[in-house]
Amino acid sequence: MPIGRSELKALRNLISQADLILETSPLLPENRTGAARENLKAALALADDMIGQTKLSAAAVMGRKGGASIAKRGSEYFSQLAAKRKTRGGGRPRKQP
DSSP: OOOOHHHHHHHHHHHHHHHHHHHHSOOOGGGHHHHHHHHHHHHHHHHHHHHHHTTSOHHHHHHHHHHHHHHHHHHHHHHHHHHHHHHSOOSSOOOOO
């Protein structure tokens, strides 16, 4: 199941809240607070990137490319296709008696 934009925003908010808690809490031994905050900042960056990628659907991205590549073929290509459809009947061959 693909993750939606609202789920990604909720994940980003949770990460942001955890970072805020670590920012306001007293220091943990062996510099664990700094390491945890560094990991949370990386997770925030990843979440922001994923939210940015969900703005366009995959179909929209493919549609942009498809229109340009079809236009390169030209109208003559499509008239040839139409002529083939009229003269050659497609489908399954007839049974031989």
